Amino acid sequence: MFSRIRSELPALLLLGALAVAPFAGFGEGYLLTLMARAMILAMAAVALSLLVGGAGLVSMGHAAMMGFGAYAVVILDDARIVEAHIVLPAAILAAAGFALATGAVAVRTSGVHFIMITLAFGQMAYFTATSLAGYGGDDGYTLYARTQVAGGRLLESRLGFHYACLGALAATWLFCRMLLASRFGRVLRAVKGNPMRAQALGFSPYPYRLTAYVIAGAIGGAAGFLFANAAEFVAPAYISWQRSGELLFMVILGGLSGLHGALLGALGFVLLEEWLSHQWEHWRIIFGVLLILAVLWMPGGLSGLPAQIAKAARRG
Amino acid sequence: MSTTLLLVQGLNGLQLGILLFLIAAGLTLVFGVMDFINLAHGVQYMVGAYFAAFFAAQTGSFWAALLLALPAALLFGLLLEFLVFRHLYDRDHLAQVLATFGVILVLNQGVKLVFGAAPLQVPTPELLTGGIRVMEGLLYPVYRLAIIVGGLATAGLLWWLVERTKVGMLVRAGATNAPMVAALGVDIRRLFMIVFGFGAMLAGFAGVLAAPILSVEPGMGDNLLILAFVVIVIGGIGSIRGAFIAALLVGIVETLGRSMMPDLMRLFLSASEARQVGAALSSMLIYIAMAAILAFRPAGLFPVRAS
Numbered sequence: 001m002f003s004r005i006r007s008e009l010p011a012l013l014l015l016g017a018l019a020v021a022p023f024a025g026f027g028e029g030y031l032l033t034l035m036a037r038a039m040i041l042a043m044a045a046v047a048l049s050l051l052v053g054g055a056g057l058v059s060m061g062h063a064a065m066m067g068f069g070a071y072a073v074v075i076l077d078d079a080r081i082v083e084a085h086i087v088l089p090a091a092i093l094a095a096a097g098f099a100l101a102t103g104a105v106a107v108r109t110s111g112v113h114f115i116m117i118t119l120a121f122g123q124m125a126y127f128t129a130t131s132l133a134g135y136g137g138d139d140g141y142t143l144y145a146r147t148q149v150a151g152g153r154l155l156e157s158r159l160g161f162h163y164a165c166l167g168a169l170a171a172t173w174l175f176c177r178m179l180l181a182s183r184f185g186r187v188l189r190a191v192k193g194n195p196m197r198a199q200a201l202g203f204s205p206y207p208y209r210l211t212a213y214v215i216a217g218a219i220g221g222a223a224g225f226l227f228a229n230a231a232e233f234v235a236p237a238y239i240s241w242q243r244s245g246e247l248l249f250m251v252i253l254g255g256l257s258g259l260h261g262a263l264l265g266a267l268g269f270v271l272l273e274e275w276l277s278h279q280w281e282h283w284r285i286i287f288g289v290l291l292i293l294a295v296l297w298m299p300g301g302l303s304g305l306p307a308q309i310a311k312a313a314r315r316g
Numbered sequence: 317m318s319t320t321l322l323l324v325q326g327l328n329g330l331q332l333g334i335l336l337f338l339i340a341a342g343l344t345l346v347f348g349v350m351d352f353i354n355l356a357h358g359v360q361y362m363v364g365a366y367f368a369a370f371f372a373a374q375t376g377s378f379w380a381a382l383l384l385a386l387p388a389a390l391l392f393g394l395l396l397e398f399l400v401f402r403h404l405y406d407r408d409h410l411a412q413v414l415a416t417f418g419v420i421l422v423l424n425q426g427v428k429l430v431f432g433a434a435p436l437q438v439p440t441p442e443l444l445t446g447g448i449r450v451m452e453g454l455l456y457p458v459y460r461l462a463i464i465v466g467g468l469a470t471a472g473l474l475w476w477l478v479e480r481t482k483v484g485m486l487v488r489a490g491a492t493n494a495p496m497v498a499a500l501g502v503d504i505r506r507l508f509m510i511v512f513g514f515g516a517m518l519a520g521f522a523g524v525l526a527a528p529i530l531s532v533e534p535g536m537g538d539n540l541l542i543l544a545f546v547v548i549v550i551g552g553i554g555s556i557r558g559a560f561i562a563a564l565l566v567g568i569v570e571t572l573g574r575s576m577m578p579d580l581m582r583l584f585l586s587a588s589e590a591r592q593v594g595a596a597l598s599s600m601l602i603y604i605a606m607a608a609i610l611a612f613r614p615a616g617l618f619p620v621r622a623s
Contacts, residue, residue: 058410105607107545108610108614110551111409112347112351112353113553119542120546120549121544121601122604123542124599124603128599131592131596132596133595221587241538241542242420242538247416248410248414248417252411282426282428282429285422285426285429287421288418288419288420288422288423289418291414291415291418291421292418295407295414295415295418
């Protein structure tokens with residue numbers, strides 16, 4: 001029991017820190033905006049971590065799921081439908097539907113094929129978004145208003161939005177955590193570890209992997225819903241494959257040993273990006289170099305760093 | 317849609333297909349031989365175009381720029397292999413994807429730092445300016461025809477190299493079963509370095525060819541990279557022949573789709589709707605085609621890998 005709580009401790013600590021942050025000196029508007037961005041990206045990253053770490057499906061098109069959620073908000077906003085009980089399910093269903101349609105083809109493959117096909121489908125979503133001239137095309141679309149919750153403007157208040165994001169992130173983490181621990185999650189990991197053996201035990205990998213892909217897509221759609229509301233603006237640039245690469249980077253930066261890695265990775269990513277972009281105009285060069293170095297020298301990610309340092313110290 | 321327009325778009329599609337083939341050829345061989353996924357292959361194309369712009373500005377001659385840019389692209393590819401890719405061969409695909417993604421970030425921003433964010437222009441070589449009358453009332457630019465001819469010649473050379481030389485034989489063997497080739501005493505790392513450098517040079521060559529007709533700008537390789545991926549997936553990983561056929565297919569479908577789809581949609585929809593739906597559909601077309609082909613042949617049209 002103790003070990004179980006201990007393994008959840010990093011995630012619980014992070015979520016707790018985000019909960020008290022507005023009252024612990026991080027209540028400024030700018031910091032709240034930054035934290036909301038980090039939490040929303042963390043949500044998508046946790047779902048991606050479920051795919052990569054749980055099912056061994058390295059998706060390079062995860063940003064497209066967020067894009068479908070965000071564009072559902074845009075299309076409904078254009079039709080002046082802004083009630084959360086309609087918009088949120090629509091965002092989730094749109095992303096899940098896209099995940100189902102593309103996953104049905106993509107999940108049949110694995111390895112390099114899967115990476116390239118998800119990349120291609122993600123790019124398809126991107127180009128489709130750029131061709132939607134009625135919704136701003138390349139330039140993007142500014143929302144008339146944030147989504148309303150039960151007629152109230154809960155999401156308009158900065159604190160209200162902060163806790164809405166935090167609640168969504170916590171729920172996502174808890175759901176994915178339970179999913180991985182369930183029978184479904186164990187079959188997923190068995191399929192990832194050895195598909196042949198899992199099949200010999202009577203489990204067909206296809207429906208399990210497809211279900212995982214659709215679930216991750218649905219969560220991505222919910223994150224996209226929040227992302228659109230956070231910026232009150234949606235542009236195709238948010239869906240480009242570079243964004244998918246960044247989400248994947250967050251997952252790896254944090255480490256694949258557990259879902260808390262994705263939380264840590266997303267927070268670390270947003271902070272690093274924010275800090276570096278204020279240092280140098282061409283900060284992406286440093287960012288890219290750090291990314292390469294992290295992959296080459298930090299295979300366990302940030303969450304694996306203490307163990308890695310301890311190991312090196314023992315050796316040294 | 318007249319025959320003339322159809323012919324022009326067909327030629328444009330062929331030309332895009334040729335450029336795609338030059339990029340996809342190196343990519344598919346690197347995949348095939350070393351099972352290495354290199355997202356940074358698109359920036360090799362961009363780097364080739366920048367080399368062309370740089371040398372053209374220095375020497376004032378397109379031909380000198382072409383001659384200088386090719387070895388420069390080769391050396392640049394080998395440098396990247398030495399600095400980054402060499403350390404990734406034994407890692408999983410996820411690590412390869414991320415590290416090569418990092419290379420993209422560095423190089424896209426790096427050219428901005430060195431050359432500025434504004435697009436550069438490369439003048440069309442004197443010899444190849446003007447147009448040729450392909451048929452009654454149709455003047456097609458000579459330079460674009462030269463790209464098609466030059467690309468086809470390169471494809472022929474590549475076919476000869478892969479099918480008729482000893483190195484080519486090793487490359488084909490490596491694509492089919494790399495561990496077996498290594499077990500037979502071939503230094504697979506050196507073979508890979510050759511394939512890699514050659515692939516980088518081909519992508520650079522595509523960049524040089526494209527420089528006079530497209531603007532040379534940061535990130536210009538990113539979109540072509542995705543199309544090149546579609547090409548390899550359709551053609552079958554490791555297959556030069558598959559890459560060639562798939563590249564022409566993708567180039568023509570993409571170009572014709574963009575020009576014809578809005579007109580086609582007008583048969584069912586109003587003009588403004590047709591424009592929007594047509595544009596959206598045409599951008600999805602090649603991905604739908606890819607999905608359809610994969611549904612029937614999961615390993616692509618010309619699978620190579622022994623499984």
